[in-house]
Amino acid sequence: MRRSRNRHPNAEIEANLTPMIDVSFLLIVFFALVSGIANREQAKMSLSRVREGVAARPDDDARWVLNVLPAADGASAGYALNGATYAADADGAARLAEALADGYRANPRLEVNLRADRATHYRYVEPAMRAATTAARLAGGGALPRLNLVVEELRGEKGASADGA
């Protein structure tokens, strides 16, 4: 007696798309949020380039991102920290130091990531670095100004220390 291979010749095979749509929407929400945070922290600029091997990968320590906003001819349009902008003058640097001090009071081991355009003149970057040291002093409590210079690594060009020296 032969058994029929297809008992239900009219049955339709359908893929359940609901989980896929769920995951897709979750991914969209994730990317929408992450790109929003990234845009707030990362001002558009051309970072300084260094050879591969010396600079470290970013770690997971608590950090604030301080942007030195670039302008034409090596000038700066101000400093950006946590969505607020400060003028690139003595008054702006003082207010920036106060804002950073709040961060050091909350976390004395806070790291500050300094992002500056490669063409920006040192006269605009130096006050941002000095603001970090001033902020640590204002905060007290043993806060140390821990500064990370954010750079871009040139792939394929090894630094001397990375060669095993």
Place this chain on the structure above:
Amino acid sequence: MAREHRRLLRDPRARARVSLSITPMIDVVFQLLIYFLLTAGFMGNERHLRAEMPPEQSDGARSRELALEREPLVIRLARDGAGLAIELGGGLAPPRDARGLEQVLRDALVGPDSPRGFFTADHPIRIAAAPDVPWQDVVEVFNAVVAAGYRSVAFGGPR
């Protein structure tokens, strides 16, 4: 006739099926997904050069520290046309560029490879850049000093 109508209503296969077409929605979802994937501003090649900044101190504490601390090696940077002029303290020959600086500093470091070295790895180094030096040059010099093996690097001239 009425009996036949009731039978059709009870039969689920005979009922008209109302279904939502989700294909366009999936299309749009994937378009959005690709858009966010491409435009997301991730860190990419970003790396960190850690700079331990010397804490600000009161004048009294500063004078006490100055009495104790070693004389820092000052690297002065100035703009030279389109290039960079590097001036080294400590009687060291001025290097042509950041790579040359790295070599000079590496030779000056005390270690098994450089018996003529006279600086230890924790010798204080100060990078004093002129106001109009581009940040790229300052970072390259900082990178060269760290790559040469020095650990105590700070910005600004001697206090």
